[in-house]
Every structure is written in C-alpha cells, then in structure tokens.
Amino acid sequence: MKSTLVAFVSGIIFSVGLVISGMVNPHKVIGFLDIFGEWDISLMFVMGGAVTFNLIAFRLVTKRKEPFFSADWHLPTSTDLDKKLLIGSALFGIGWGIAGICPGPGIVNLVTLKPEAIYFVASLVVGMILFHLTKSVWEK
Amino acid sequence: MTESMILALIGGILIGLSSTTMLGGIGRITGISGILGMSLGKIQAEHLWRYAFLGGLIVGGIGMLISNPQYFDYQLDLPPAQYIIAGLIVGYGTRLGSGCTSGHGVCGISRTAKRSIVATLVFMLFGIITVAVQRILL
Numbered sequence: 216m217k218s219t220l221v222a223f224v225s226g227i228i229f230s231v232g233l234v235i236s237g238m239v240n241p242h243k244v245i246g247f248l249d250i251f252g253e254w255d256i257s258l259m260f261v262m263g264g265a266v267t268f269n270l271i272a273f274r275l276v277t278k279r280k281e282p283f284f285s286a287d288w289h290l291p292t293s294t295d296l297d298k299k300l301l302i303g304s305a306l307f308g309i310g311w312g313i314a315g316i317c318p319g320p321g322i323v324n325l326v327t328l329k330p331e332a333i334y335f336v337a338s339l340v341v342g343m344i345l346f347h348l349t350k351s352v353w354e355k
Numbered sequence: 356m357t358e359s360m361i362l363a364l365i366g367g368i369l370i371g372l373s374s375t376t377m378l379g380g381i382g383r384i385t386g387i388s389g390i391l392g393m394s395l396g397k398i399q400a401e402h403l404w405r406y407a408f409l410g411g412l413i414v415g416g417i418g419m420l421i422s423n424p425q426y427f428d429y430q431l432d433l434p435p436a437q438y439i440i441a442g443l444i445v446g447y448g449t450r451l452g453s454g455c456t457s458g459h460g461v462c463g464i465s466r467t468a469k470r471s472i473v474a475t476l477v478f479m480l481f482g483i484i485t486v487a488v489q490r491i492l493l
Binding site for chain 1: 387440
C-alpha cells in the first residue's frame with residue numbers, strides 16, 4: 216500500500232516538474248533539438264537539474280540495504296551495448312524529433328484533451344504493443 | 356539566466372526529486388516508457404505501483420492545468436499524421452531500446468550506467484538530425 220502511495224505521489228511531482236520545466240510543450244522540445252536553427256537551450260537545464268540532483272541523491276538512498284518501502288532493489292543489470300539498445304534509441308530519437316513529445320510529456324498532455332495528444336498516446340501504446348508482438352525477431 | 360531556464364531548472368529538480376523518491380522508496384527506476392509498456396498487459400497486483408505512478412502523472416497534470424493553465428498555452432499544430440507516426444515510432448523504439456528520456460536520460464545517466472549514457476547520446480543525436488532534416492524539407 217505504501218509503495219503504491221509513494222509511486223502515486225512521485226507521479227504527481229514528476230508531472231508538475233514536466234509542466235513547469237516546459238517539457239510538455241513540444242515547441243520548446245523542437246527548439247531544444249534545433250541546434251542548427253533557433254536553438255533554445257533552456258531545456259538543457261531540465262536534464263541538468265534532474266541529473267545533478269540524482270547524481271547526489273541516488274548515491275545517498277542506495278546506501279541503504281533495501282528501499283524504504285520495499286524489500287528489494289529492482290535495478291537494471293544489463294551492460295551490453297546491443298543492437299536493440301542502439302536501434303531502439305535511434306528510433307525513439309527520430310520519433311521525438313518528429314513531434315517533440317516523449318512518453319512522459321505525452322501522457323501529461325492528455326489532460327488538455329487536445330485530439331493530437333490523444334492520437335500521440337494512442338499510437339504510443341500501439342507502438343509498444345507492436346514491439347511486444349515482434350519481440351522474438353530481435354532475439355536472434 | 357532567463358526565466359525559462361530557471362523554470363526548466365526548477366522542473367528538472369522536481370523530476371530528480373520524484374525519481375529519487377521512487378528509487379529510495381520502492382527501489383524502482385522511473386522509466387516512463389517501461390512503466391507504461393509493462394502496464395499494458397493483464398491487470399496484475401505487481402503492476403500496482405506502475406498504475407499509481409501513471410495516475411499521479413495525470414492527477415499532477417490536471418492540478419497544473421487548473422492552477423497554472425498558462426503552462427499549457429501552446430498548440431499541437433502539426434498535421435495529425437505526424438503525431439500518429441511519432442507515437443508509433445516512439446512506442447516501438449523506447450521498448451526496443453529499454454528506455455526513454457526518463458529511464459535512460461534522467462535515471463540511467465545518474466547511475467552512470469554505460470547503456471543509458473550511450474542511449475541518451477543516440478536519441479539526442481537522432482532527435483537533432485530529425486529536426487534538422489525537417490527544417491530542410493518542410
């Protein structure tokens with residue numbers, strides 16, 4: 216129960232961060248990626264702020280034997296730079312550049328009820344399901 | 356620093372606070388593509404934290420829309436097909452690459468995970484190229 220509450224509150228804080236920072240605004244995101252045009256570097260501070268905070272705070276919280284409200288750590292262990300990682304990230308970058316929306320801001324944009332936000336998230340879900348259905352192709 | 360840089364920094368710190376709370380609280384990486392992707396299957400108790408996080412995203416968004424609507428003062432003015440194509444590619448790509456801006460960019464880099472650092476460089480590079488190509492073509 217506590218873990219559910221922690222996740223819920225974290226989701227709220229994350230969402231507020233995405234909104235305040237301007238990450239929900241695709242025009243700002245495109246401006247950030249547009250380094251050969253009218254480059255808007257402000258979003259650099261989003262990742263800068265988050266990563267700086269986490270570089271310190273992650274170290275502090277993971278010193279504990281276990282998380283506060285859970286019995287185990289669930290951390291990725293893979294270290295391979297495989298083709299799935301590279302091709303997947305390249306595809307994500309292309310999609311991100313096309314619309315200026317990544318998954319978190321896409322979900323938050325649903326609250327505006329703008330049809331385009333709904334198209335994006337619905338397609339996002341379909342893309343994820345398509346991956347699930349074709350997963351075995353990548354295991355070769 | 357301009358106002359939008361300061362807001363970006365404050366928002367970024369909130370995102371850090373959220374992902375640290377997730378890690379310290381329940382031992383999880385805050386990767387939104389993974390959280391959404393894993394939630395899509397059969398409803399299961401083990402996904403409860405994922406549903407809760409996604410619910411929090413929506414509730415936080417509604418709260419901001421009501422209290423500070425100026426943050427949503429922008430248009431989604433590309434042709435609808437572009438949102439659909441982008442969504443499909445982002446959905447497929449983030450699941451194939453095991454992460455997006457949050458999981459690889461915010462959390463993975465902070466854990467100095469080699470895979471996440473490479474993933475972030477790759478998606479940033481391809482994002483930049485895509486925007487540049489669109490600038491030339493459109």
